[in-house]
Amino acid sequence: MKKNVVIFNRLAQDLIERLAANFNVVQLSAASELADALAAGPVHGLIGAGWQLGRPQLAAASGLEVVSSISVGYDNYDLDYLNERGVLLTNTPDVLTETTADLGMTLMLTAARRIVELDGWMREGNWRGGLGPEYFGCDVHGKTLGIIGLGNIGAAIARRGHFGFGMPVLYTSNSRKPELEQELGAEFRDLDDLLGEADFVCVVVPLSERTRKLIGQRELALMKSSAILVNIARGPVVDEAALVEALRDGQIRAAGLDVYEQEPLSESPLFALPNLVCVPHIGSATHETRRVMAELAVQNLERALLGQTPRHMVNPQVRTG
Numbered sequence: 461m462k463k464n465v466v467i468f469n470r471l472a473q474d475l476i477e478r479l480a481a482n483f484n485v486v487q488l489s490a491a492s493e494l495a496d497a498l499a500a501g502p503v504h505g506l507i508g509a510g511w512q513l514g515r516p517q518l519a520a521a522s523g524l525e526v527v528s529s530i531s532v533g534y535d536n537y538d539l540d541y542l543n544e545r546g547v548l549l550t551n552t553p554d555v556l557t558e559t560t561a562d563l564g565m566t567l568m569l570t571a572a573r574r575i576v577e578l579d580g581w582m583r584e585g586n587w588r589g590g591l592g593p594e595y596f597g598c599d600v601h602g603k604t605l606g607i608i609g610l611g612n613i614g615a616a617i618a619r620r621g622h623f624g625f626g627m628p629v630l631y632t633s634n635s636r637k638p639e640l641e642q643e644l645g646a647e648f649r650d651l652d653d654l655l656g657e658a659d660f661v662c663v664v665v666p667l668s669e670r671t672r673k674l675i676g677q678r679e680l681a682l683m684k685s686s687a688i689l690v691n692i693a694r695g696p697v698v699d700e701a702a703l704v705e706a707l708r709d710g711q712i713r714a715a716g717l718d719v720y721e722q723e724p725l726s727e728s729p730l731f732a733l734p735n736l737v738c739v740p741h742i743g744s745a746t747h748e749t750r751r752v753m754a755e756l757a758v759q760n761l762e763r764a765l766l767g768q769t770p771r772h773m774v775n776p777q778v779r780t781g
């Protein structure tokens with residue numbers, strides 16, 4: 461008998477059809493539909509992205525074997541709860557690394573050269589004469605790049621900075637990265653020293669209880685007043701209220717954000733700040749990369765439900781335990 465799969469969020473039609481060849485498939489369009497879908501009978505697999513899935517959402521699920529996330533980050537799932545229930549969680553690392561690194565670089569460049577601000581200024585018809593220094597930005601090339609979390613994406617940004625822009629690279633991570641130190645001349649710093657030395661600080665750590673509000677008022681105060689902060693990790697890693705203050709008071713020069721404490725975000729004091737560049741969580745959002753992520757997540761789900769080994773398992777121990 462075919463197993464049952466629920467798709468939360470969007471999936472391309474041909475991938476839905478591919479799943480339907482092996483499974484009974486239901487696609488949901490809103491989180492409010494999940495409870496009814498789970499109550500309707502056993503759901504063996506869930507696939508999607510971005511929904512909060514923990515005990516309150518999944519308690520009614522019976523027969524659940526796997527949650528296949530179309531993302532690398534998995535902070536929106538209650539991993540302890542999934543472990544307790546023996547539910548496998550799979551994710552899609554690696555395939556989004558370069559695309560997300562492109563966005564990190566874009567936010568650095570855009571904030572440094574005030575692209576969004578000056579684009580708006582020009583469209584309003586303000587360009588009538590020469591531009592004075594009040595409209596100047598700051599250089600990126602040759603400046604010191606500080607990476608918080610030198611994992612896959614952090615290293616890809618560091619490569620762009622080092623090889624493309626001649627930037628000396630500093631980093632902090634749980635562990636030293638001798639190969640990247642060799643390849644990029646990257647130097648390890650503890651967090652406080654990195655914040656004090658870097659001209660661009662790029663945050664690329666997973667969200668966990670250890671990294672929640674890793675960058676707060678104290679850390680922002682350690683940064684140079686000329687420095688730029690970029691967060692492409694998860695919103696709660698940076699204390700947003702403290703960041704608003706720091707940007708408003710000129711404690712740091714500018715910031716580029718892809719992620720926010722609350723998502724989606726349609727109103728925020730951030731929006732009033734000219735020295736902030738913000739985009740709506742688009743780190744991996746290119747046609748090419750979202751497609752590859754979805755294909756990988758479908759494959760992870762198929763393998764988990766058909767008795768094979770998925771390529772990327774967050775908690776593989778539940779299969780052996």
Ligand code: NAP
Nearest residue numbers: 533560609610611612613633634635665666692693743744
């Ligand atoms: P990764 O390869 O696992 O890298 C994470 C890095 O963070 C590792 O180097 C790790 O150090 C380091 N780290 C973890 N906790 C730390 C701490 N407390 N202090 C300092 N460093 C710490 O993951 P990735 O693929 O690069 O992705 C990183 C995160 O980016 C994801 O978890 C996700 O939340 C976010 N992301 C966002 C988007 C987006 O759309 N904006 C897209 C993709 C990913 P060790 O190696 O020493 O353990």
